Amino acid sequence: MIVGVTGGIASGKSTVARAFATLGVPWVDADDVAREVVEPGEPALAEIAARHGSKVIQEDGYLNRRTLREIVFAEPSERLWLESVTHPRIRQRILTHLERLQSEGAPYVLLVSPLLFESGQSEMVDRCLVIDVPESLQLARTAARDDVDEKQARAILAAQMPRSERLARADDVIDNSGSEEDLAAQVAVLDRRYREMTGSR
Ligand SMILES: CC(C)(COP(=O)(O)OP(=O)(O)OC[C@H]1O[C@@H](n2cnc3c(N)ncnc32)[C@H](O)[C@@H]1O)[C@@H](O)C(=O)NCCC(=O)NCCS
Numbered sequence: 001m002i003v004g005v006t007g008g009i010a011s012g013k014s015t016v017a018r019a020f021a022t023l024g025v026p027w028v029d030a031d032d033v034a035r036e037v038v039e040p041g042e043p044a045l046a047e048i049a050a051r052h053g054s055k056v057i058q059e060d061g062y063l064n065r066r067t068l069r070e071i072v073f074a075e076p077s078e079r080l081w082l083e084s085v086t087h088p089r090i091r092q093r094i095l096t097h098l099e100r101l102q103s104e105g106a107p108y109v110l111l112v113s114p115l116l117f118e119s120g121q122s123e124m125v126d127r128c129l130v131i132d133v134p135e136s137l138q139l140a141r142t143a144a145r146d147d148v149d150e151k152q153a154r155a156i157l158a159a160q161m162p163r164s165e166r167l168a169r170a171d172d173v174i175d176n177s178g179s180e181e182d183l184a185a186q187v188a189v190l191d192r193r194y195r196e197m198t199g200s201r
């Protein structure tokens with residue numbers, strides 16, 4: 001069984017994934033895979049460099065993520081272009097990673113992705129788990145963690161599915177407006193349920 005874990009920026013997906021990992025459940029992180037497909041030498045990086053020029057490539061040959069972030073969240077058509085270049089490659093690699101984890105005998109595996117619904121990755125999973133927090137908390141946690149100003153944090157939120165729509169598509173929901181202990185308790189309940197579903201107790 002593959003469980004898709006989603007939620008907007010700074011909703012707590014990585015924190016949830018770590019809590020599942022302590023219970024022996026592995027995960028594939030779509031943000032990590034998105035980094036792999038633009039490593040030096042990858043065709044997607046060459047396409048991005050051809051479109052935006054040297055300002056998006058650092059001296060060490062890696063993508064200048066901050067510069068590209070500023071471009072794509074200021075201009076929706078540039079975000080759509082970047083997605084058209086990266087998403088098919090991300091999807092392919094996610095499938096490869098998921099197959100490897102499943103072949104290693106995990107009770108079930110997680111696909112953790114901010115764009116599970118938006119990018120059609122939900123077709124790859126058996127259930128969708130939504131991490132739910134109010135937007136005000138997303139903005140506060142983004143500001144506390146990232147070098148993103150409030151205007152850009154709002155632009156990133158605007159590029160993602162609205163909270164109500166995401167909740168409407170959820171099979172399971174974790175409310176992450178409480179403490180990390182509350183979060184871990186909700187993860188433990190879901191883990192028991194998922195193990196029952198897969199018959200791996
Ligand atoms: C624009 C980029 C270079 C910014 O890199 P940066 O290191 O600053 O951010 P990072 O990749 O860690 O993403 C942080 C968060 O931004 C949000 N985000 C990223 N890409 C998108 C997008 N296309 N649409 C909406 N939100 C997005 C997500 O909540 C994500 O968790 C990078 O996010 C990117 O390449 N995005 C396109 C690929 C993609 O869609 N990735 C999302 C997972 S499939």
Ligand SMILES: Nc1ncnc2c1ncn2[C@@H]1O[C@H](COP(=O)(O)OP(=O)(O)OP(=O)(O)O)[C@@H](O)[C@H]1O
Pocket residue numbers: 007008009010011012013014015016031114141142145176177178179180181183
């Ligand atoms: N219940 C909580 N209480 C307090 N802080 C929390 C809680 N859950 C997560 N955080 C903090 O909020 C921030 C965002 O959490 P996390 O990185 O898990 O979210 P994410 O959804 O994976 O984010 P992104 O997709 O943007 O990378 C982190 O700094 C994390 O430590």
